[in-house]
Amino acid sequence: MQLLDKLAVLADAAKYDASCASSGADRRHSLGTGGIGSTEGMGICHSYTPDGRCVSLLKILLTNFCVFDCVYCVNRVSSNVRRARFTPQEVVTLTLDFYKRNYIEGLFLSSGIIRNGDYTMEQLVEVARSLREDHKFRGYIHLKTIPDASPELLAAAGRYADRLSINVELPTEEGLAALAPEKKLPDIRTAMGELRWRIEENVDARKAEAKTRAKPPRFAPAGQSTQMIVGADGADDRDILRTSTNLYGNYRLRRVYYSAFSPIPDASARLPLQAPPLVREHRLYQADWLLRFYGFDVEEIAPADGAGMLDLDVDPKTAWALRHPERFPVDINRAPREVLLRVPGLGARTVERILGSRRHARLRVADLTTLRVPLRKVLPFVTTLDHHPKRRLDDPARMRAQFAPPPRQESLFG
Amino acid sequence: MSTFHATVTPPWDERAWRDVARAAWRAGIAPDQLTWDGDGQASLLAGVDVLAQAPVRLAPHVPPDFLALAGSVLCHRDAQRHGLLYRLLWRIASGERALLERETDADVRRAGELAKAVGRDSHKMKAFVRFREVPGERDAFVAWFEPEHFIVDRVAPFFARRFAGMRWAILTPYRSAFWDGSALGFGGGATRGDAPADDAQDALWRTYYANIFNPARLNPRMMTQEMPQKYWKNLPEARLLPTLLAEAGARVQAMADREAEAPRRRIPERVVEPLPRAEGLPALRAAARECRRCELWQPATQTVFGEGPSSARIMIVGEQPGDAEDLSGRPFVGPAGQLFDRALATHGIDRARLYLTNAVKHFRFEQRGKRRLHRNPAVSHMQACRPWLEREIATVKPRIIVCLGATAARAVFGAGFKLMEQRATWMRLDDGTRAFATVHPSWVLRQASGEARDTAYQSFVDDLALLAELADAAQDASS
Numbered sequence: 042m043q044l045l046d047k048l049a050v051l052a053d054a055a056k057y058d059a060s061c062a063s064s065g066a067d068r069r070h071s072l073g074t075g076g077i078g079s080t081e082g083m084g085i086c087h088s089y090t091p092d093g094r095c096v097s098l099l100k101i102l103l104t105n106f107c108v109f110d111c112v113y114c115v116n117r118v119s120s121n122v123r124r125a126r127f128t129p130q131e132v133v134t135l136t137l138d139f140y141k142r143n144y145i146e147g148l149f150l151s152s153g154i155i156r157n158g159d160y161t162m163e164q165l166v167e168v169a170r171s172l173r174e175d176h177k178f179r180g181y182i183h184l185k186t187i188p189d190a191s192p193e194l195l196a197a198a199g200r201y202a203d204r205l206s207i208n209v210e211l212p213t214e215e216g217l218a219a220l221a222p223e224k225k226l227p228d229i230r231t232a233m234g235e236l237r238w239r240i241e242e243n244v245d246a247r248k249a250e251a252k253t254r255a256k257p258p259r260f261a262p263a264g265q266s267t268q269m270i271v272g273a274d275g276a277d278d279r280d281i282l283r284t285s286t287n288l289y290g291n292y293r294l295r296r297v298y299y300s301a302f303s304p305i306p307d308a309s310a311r312l313p314l315q316a317p318p319l320v321r322e323h324r325l326y327q328a329d330w331l332l333r334f335y336g337f338d339v340e341e342i343a344p345a346d347g348a349g350m351l352d353l354d355v356d357p358k359t360a361w362a363l364r365h366p367e368r369f370p371v372d373i374n375r376a377p378r379e380v381l382l383r384v385p386g387l388g389a390r391t392v393e394r395i396l397g398s399r400r401h402a403r404l405r406v407a408d409l410t411t412l413r414v415p416l417r418k419v420l421p422f423v424t425t426l427d428h429h430p431k432r433r434l435d436d437p438a439r440m441r442a443q444f445a446p447p448p449r450q451e452s453l454f455g
Numbered sequence: 456m457s458t459f460h461a462t463v464t465p466p467w468d469e470r471a472w473r474d475v476a477r478a479a480w481r482a483g484i485a486p487d488q489l490t491w492d493g494d495g496q497a498s499l500l501a502g503v504d505v506l507a508q509a510p511v512r513l514a515p516h517v518p519p520d521f522l523a524l525a526g527s528v529l530c531h532r533d534a535q536r537h538g539l540l541y542r543l544l545w546r547i548a549s550g551e552r553a554l555l556e557r558e559t560d561a562d563v564r565r566a567g568e569l570a571k572a573v574g575r576d577s578h579k580m581k582a583f584v585r586f587r588e589v590p591g592e593r594d595a596f597v598a599w600f601e602p603e604h605f606i607v608d609r610v611a612p613f614f615a616r617r618f619a620g621m622r623w624a625i626l627t628p629y630r631s632a633f634w635d636g637s638a639l640g641f642g643g644g645a646t647r648g649d650a651p652a653d654d655a656q657d658a659l660w661r662t663y664y665a666n667i668f669n670p671a672r673l674n675p676r677m678m679t680q681e682m683p684q685k686y687w688k689n690l691p692e693a694r695l696l697p698t699l700l701a702e703a704g705a706r707v708q709a710m711a712d713r714e715a716e717a718p719r720r721r722i723p724e725r726v727v728e729p730l731p732r733a734e735g736l737p738a739l740r741a742a743a744r745e746c747r748r749c750e751l752w753q754p755a756t757q758t759v760f761g762e763g764p765s766s767a768r769i770m771i772v773g774e775q776p777g778d779a780e781d782l783s784g785r786p787f788v789g790p791a792g793q794l795f796d797r798a799l800a801t802h803g804i805d806r807a808r809l810y811l812t813n814a815v816k817h818f819r820f821e822q823r824g825k826r827r828l829h830r831n832p833a834v835s836h837m838q839a840c841r842p843w844l845e846r847e848i849a850t851v852k853p854r855i856i857v858c859l860g861a862t863a864a865r866a867v868f869g870a871g872f873k874l875m876e877q878r879a880t881w882m883r884l885d886d887g888t889r890a891f892a893t894v895h896p897s898w899v900l901r902q903a904s905g906e907a908r909d910t911a912y913q914s915f916v917d918d919l920a921l922l923a924e925l926a927d928a929a930q931d932a933s934s
Contacts (some may be wrong), residue, residue, distance in 0.1 A: 042861035045662055052666035070616035075897060079617040085582050086681065087694055090668035091699050093677025100667060138656050139663075141596065141621060144587045177620070227744055227757055232755035287754050290822045291781075303671045304710050397556040408559040 042125055042427070048135070050125040054105035054116050055151060057305070057355060058208075058268060059298040061086075063097045063146035063181040065263035066203040076177025077140060078147070081201065084181070085146055098149040100140050103127055103164055107153025110219035111210070112312060113273045115305040116153050122307055129168045136172060140180055147181030147203075148172070154187065158266075162190035162198065169201035181263075188224075188232040195232070196260075199239055204263040204295070212284040216274030220311070233292040236265045264295040271325060272317025273302040277349035282328055282339045289333065299325040324351040331357055334389060335382045354445035359385040362422060363437040367423045370430050374403045386418035389405050418444070460490045460502040463537055467525045467605035474540050475505060482508035486542040493534035515548035520555055527570040530577075530605045569867045580610045581687045584625060586618075587654040596623040599650035599689060607632050609639065615639050626650055657691040665693040670703035671710070688834045709775045721850060736765050739846055743816060749839035751817035751832075756781045761812025761847050769922065770810045770853035771795075772844065774862040774895055775832050781818035786811045791897040795859070798896070798916045802923035810851050814866035829897075837866050848888075856888055857922060860895025870891070879918040893918035 057067045063084035070079040086095030104126035105116040113120055127135075136148045150168055152161050165184050172178040184202040186195065198205055207229055211217045214226045243260035250256045267288060269281060285297045301322035302313070328351060331337040335358070342357050343349060344364075352360040362369060362385050371384050373395060381392045394412050398404060409416060419442060421430045433440060461479060463472045479489055484505055493725055519711065525540050533539075543562055547554050557563055586596035598617075611632035614625065624633045626645035633640040687693035740760040746752060759776035762785055771787075779789030799806055815836050820827040832840075844866060848856070858864040861874040867890060868882060874892055882890050899915050902908040 045659060048662050049661060049666045052663045056667045056669050071619035072616055073619070075620050077618050077620045079613075081613075081616075085578070086580050088664065088690065089678040089682040090664065091675050091678050091703065092669050092672040093674030093681075094669075094672070095681065096664065096884060099663065101663075135659070139660065141594075141618070142588075142656055142660070143598070143618075144656075144660050231784060234784070238779075238782040251801065286822065290825055290827055291754070291756060293825060301659060301672075304707065306710050308710070308713075316671065319674075321749050329723045355619070393556045398559045401553070401557045402559070404559070409559075411559045411564055446907060 044131060047125040047127055047131070048101070050123050051101045051103075051105060051127060052101045054122070054153075055100045055149075057115065057300065057303060058100065058149075058151060058185075059094075059161050059300040060183070060206065060266055060268060061095055061097045061100060061149065062204075062266070062296065063183075065261060065295055066181055067262045069179050071177070071179045072222070074177050074179065077137075077394075078177075078178060078179030080146075080179070080181050087144055087146065088207040097146045098181065099136055099145045099147070100149040101127070101132070101135075101151075103129070103132065103150060103152035103161075103168070104155055105153050106155050106268070108156075109154055109221070109223045111224065112219055112309045113210075113302060113305075115307070117309070118308050119309070121242060127173060129164055132168045133171045133176065136168075136180075137176060137178065140178070145180075147183070149183040149184035149185075152187075158187040158189040159191050159194060162187045162194040166194055166197045166201065169198065173201045183263075186232060186265075188228040190232075192235065195235060198240065199236070199243075199260040200258055202284055204262055204266060205236055205261050206266045206268070207236070208268045209284070209288065210268070210270055211274050212269050212281045213274065216276055220274055230291075233265065233288070233294075236261070237292045240264060247329055265292065266294055266298065267295040268298040268300055271299050271301050273312065277343075278321070278328070278351045279339065279343035279345075279347075279349040281325060282332065284331060285308070286339055288334060299329070318353065319367055320353050321351070324353060324357060328357045336379055337361070337383075355441060356385070358383070359418070359444055363441050366434040366437050369434055370424045372421060373409070373425045374399055378395060384419060384422050386415045386422075458488055458502050459484050459505050459508070461505045461537070462492045463529075465605075466493060466537075467608065468531045469522070469529055472525065472529055472537060476544055477514050478508065479505040479793055480544065480548060481510035481512055483511050484508065486538065486545050489538070489541065491537035492542070493537065494855075494928075512768050515544060515697065517544060517547050518552070518555070521547060524555065524570055525926070527573045527577075527609070529831075530573045530609055531569040532604050533569055536569060537567075553858070573606060573609075575605050577606045577610050579686060580606060581613055583682075583690060584614070584689060585654075585689060586623060587651040589651060590810055592622075594621045596621055597650045598623070598625045599645075599647050600625055600627050601689065603685075605629065611639055611641070638875060661692050661695055665695055665699060668699060670699075670706040671903055673700070673703045675700060704733065725907055734850075736761075736847075736850055739843070739850065743843055744850075746816070746843070748842075749817075749836050751815070751819050754788065754820070754822075755817040757784050758816050759784055759786055759813065759818070760816060760843075761810055762786055763810030763812075763851075764808065765810075765851055767808060767810035767851055768853055769808070769855045769857065770812065770848065770851055771857050771859060772863040772867060773811070773813045773859045774897075775813050775815040775836075776818045777829055778818070778820070778827055779899070786813055790900060791895065794896040794899060796910070798912070798919055799849055802919055804919075804923060810847070810853060812844065812847055814844060814863045821824075832862060834870075837862065841866065853888065856884070856890040857919075857924070858892035860892075860898065863895070864892035879921060881921070891918075891921055 064082065066080035068081055071077050084097055085376060086097050088096040090096060105122065105127060106124050107116045108118055110118045132150065139145045150165055152165055154161050169182050169184055172182065182202045183204040183206065184198050186205045186207045187197060188207055209222060209229055210221055217224055217226055239260055243257060246257050271281065288294050288297055299322050301317050301319055304316050328342050331342060332339065341361055351357050369379055378392060380395060381387055381395060382389065391412060391414055398408065398412065403426050405425050408426065420428060421433050461475045463475055465471065482505060489505065490502060528536050528540055539562060543554065543566060554560065555563055558567065580600060580602050584598045584600045586598045589595040589597055600911050607627055607630045614623065615634050618634065622634060622636050624631060626649050629644045631642045631645050633642065743758045743760050746758055758778045773787065777789045777791065778784060780786055796806055815832040819830045819832050820835065821830050856867060858867050864872045864874050880891055884890055894915055896915065899908060899911045902911045
């Protein structure tokens, strides 16, 4: 098989993994090394495909042969998809050639499970080792980690890679048992625990040696992440968000990616017929942000007495605000940061701008316009020197109707 | 009425602008008296050059974030930017020290917008420059790029840091940057024809681009927002866009229409290792791994089973795993475990000879943001976990059991046990095993002051002396 054909097969096989981030690595460059590559903290998206997703890393599988039979996966053992396999050397060359042309930030390498976990992991680690040691490559490397690979391989992976990830795939154990029979939640969680353990141990060891020259090498400086598939099993948004919170807390994950289950060629008859709406995935990301950066908890976003699903028509912060009209209006000129962060339409950056500006003068609606605040969304929830929403908050249902998109006509053929 | 003029060459250079602005300020020339010549055609302007003016006062002091802002604003193509910056400088130096905080101010806002546009353009340059290999030369590359603003000088060091090991040139209509492997150089503008038209790798790149795209998630609006059309003409992958967009719908429909097929062939199944014997510690450990007898397994990482030789004479029973134990899967490795190790060492007891376990084998915690706070296990958790402890005791058959903390003591002696009254007292279990209880090492760690902690630690060490005597005896007996 030609390299071009292999690339087509193995890129196609990798596209259902949502992660493409190349951020979070430590700052490094290639000056004086003779090699190429740098990371400066912030990732760069080198292109965008028509699905609106960024292309930052060369995201491929080493092989799409796989002994597992995960129903939702295009590469499952029982799928009739075309199969291919790269040699580690081919991936190394491809990565360097792409990097030198500034197509990519680095490599995101994953693989189907061939023979066993250790054998597969060994191949992945060999690619990273060769890039780092043989070619002095200092760009970004993200390796997918096989949960049951041995600790020595995990240690080696962390030495060469910026980020490691293990996919939990489905938010509940029942879902995993039904759709991914070979994957075991305890194995996945144990491996994540092991990674957090090693990452933190490495940070401590480096701190302890900060004053000497004998600093141990970095272990996965960009931390670990995971992915959950949304809509392939019966888990609701509340289940998903509770699982995320647990994962962020237990394993200090940098990111949990949500991937709306997407129709795949040669689909199994056991999959749901309908893909979930992409907006569900979007709402989950918004909720995830609220959990991590805006001081919300799951009970507020997806309360136990609710339907367990996020409102698809309005964003989760607005939905929360409409359930809690007693918390509003908020005084733009006096409210503390954590209260401003809870106002629909105010993001973290805007809140900082408001806090900076109001030290100099009390703010009016015109000032909010200058600060590029989305007035339509924000004004019903705030007061300024010259504005008060009056009785609008008394009727949340009417407000919800104003925020929600107009109802679309049902498709005649749907 | 402007009576003075100023020229900045090159017009995007921060140092050049600073020299002129400083001279103007020192000569006391107000912003409205000064005309800035945006594009370096000084001869056409009326008025006196500010550099010729004698200083009447000291140089202005401005905060570093103003200089950072000026550095990026100067790269913008807007002809008014020099004057805008001088107005800001004048106001800051005249006493509005915290002016930049005030984002509702029109000048601050405008400067912010210009800086943001430059930042975006710089970011897009880092993303969308495409190097093409120079035929016949090794590791030499040339790129053609059309930035919106004067950002080549600003962004070139990024490419030097990144592509240090190659030789490269980036050509743009107004300026070029070169890297020879060791130093950065700049030259005049160029034309598209000066760069290679294509690269052998472009075909591979296009293959990748076409195949990483998921037609079932078409979202061209998002794409053009992040990758505006003005950049397309220099991106080798962009020429695929019309086809990809046009065919997406049909590809998704084809996927949906296709019936699920029976697998045509199977890759051999994974070899499943034979189950270990159902007796003995390894089998128990494997079985406990799947334990669902209470709800604690769900938020925890793993079952933390006991650890130590199956022939151990002494068994230590703690309360439950903590954060570190939950992650590593081993008992007594966190701060409390380390303190316990120290206490053992004072009596010369080797931890490796002991069997260490916990009354409850999953970590019970409460999540506070990113932190996991320890919670005491409930009686139901102890009961659910009891069979595991019983099997461990029955398998190891220790001569002595030491309970650390009230939970462990209750699990071994029964619910009525009063730790503080009965600690360090030998008891005999129904099967004749001798046992005593002492405090949990984490209780020692929880003591508030250093002094109280020292006292608590000492009492803990003293309690363990019971063990030291017997450990000696046991070792004597075994030797």
